[in-house]
Amino acid sequence: MLQLSGLSLHFGALHVLDGLDLAVEEGEVLGVLGPNGAGKTTLFNVITGVYRPTAGEVVFGGRRIDKLRPWHRCRAGIGRTFQVPKPFTDITVFENVLTAAVHGGGQSMRAAAGRAAEVLDLTGLAHCARQKAGALSLLDLKRLELAKAVACGPRLLLLDEIAGGLTDHECGTLLEILHGLRDRGMTIVWIEHVIHALKSAATRLTVLHGGGFIADGAPDAVLADPKVQEIYLGAVD
Numbered sequence: 001m002l003q004l005s006g007l008s009l010h011f012g013a014l015h016v017l018d019g020l021d022l023a024v025e026e027g028e029v030l031g032v033l034g035p036n037g038a039g040k041t042t043l044f045n046v047i048t049g050v051y052r053p054t055a056g057e058v059v060f061g062g063r064r065i066d067k068l069r070p071w072h073r074c075r076a077g078i079g080r081t082f083q084v085p086k087p088f089t090d091i092t093v094f095e096n097v098l099t100a101a102v103h104g105g106g107q108s109m110r111a112a113a114g115r116a117a118e119v120l121d122l123t124g125l126a127h128c129a130r131q132k133a134g135a136l137s138l139l140d141l142k143r144l145e146l147a148k149a150v151a152c153g154p155r156l157l158l159l160d161e162i163a164g165g166l167t168d169h170e171c172g173t174l175l176e177i178l179h180g181l182r183d184r185g186m187t188i189v190w191i192e193h194v195i196h197a198l199k200s201a202a203t204r205l206t207v208l209h210g211g212g213f214i215a216d217g218a219p220d221a222v223l224a225d226p227k228v229q230e231i232y233l234g235a236v237d
């Protein structure tokens with residue numbers, strides 16, 4: 001579904017991504033780990049068109065997309081969440097999701113209203129559909145972030161630290177929603193530091209460090225890899 005080839009992004013002398021190759025298959029849930037500043041969010045920004053790569057290609061569904069503007073990539077089927085949720089705080093939760101379906105998903109107002117109602121159910125937000133988004137708890141803000149991305153109708157969903165800052169109980173609630181999306185066949189790439197959450201959903205893990213991937217494969221094998229233990233797991237706590 002997604003193929004990155006020789007992908008680089010340099011900010012002056014800082015080579016954040018340096019010749020990355022990565023393939024994501026349809027139906028996979030790929031977890032992305034890496035120390036702070038490794039370039040994980042930058043990777044999403046290159047895939048979604050916030051940044052143009054210094055070199056390399058991004059191919060989605062067989063089509064090269066690395067010169068498309070971000071909204072064209074969204075309409076092509078790549079949805080994303082942001083690490084820090086920033087909804088439109090003065091309009092309701094429903095209106096936020098509706099806006100995403102219309103502008104991100106390119107749907108008519110009528111289709112978008114139906115889609116928004118469905119997605120609010122799916123993400124457990126129906127109870128606060130009429131509340132202003134500025135009044136939400138952190139869990140509901142995270143659900144709204146997810147709901148906006150899903151409302152765009154993605155085939156590939158990029159999640160950036162969606163479990164960050166949640167209690168274990170809240171994280172469990174969010175995981176039920178993500179498991180539901182996975183079980184419906186959604187392809188997901190998920191950057192996360194909450195490893196137990198990531199492990200419960202991921203079919204594969206990859207670890208970004210020093211501009212490249214240093215480990216990739218089955219979650220247990222990647223987490224047990226001595227290089228990963230040293231540069232990542234040893235580095236937290």
Ligand SMILES: Nc1ncnc2c1ncn2[C@@H]1O[C@H](COP(=O)(O)OP(=O)(O)OP(=O)(O)O)[C@@H](O)[C@H]1O
Nearest residue numbers: 011014016034035036037038039040041042043083
């Ligand atoms: N627009 C930019 N200009 C210059 N440097 C940038 C820019 N965006 C990101 N960087 C740098 O690129 C590096 C990677 O940042 P990025 O946010 O991708 O890391 P990350 O792996 O997502 O970290 P975290 O786990 O803390 O969210 C950092 O050193 C950051 O300061």
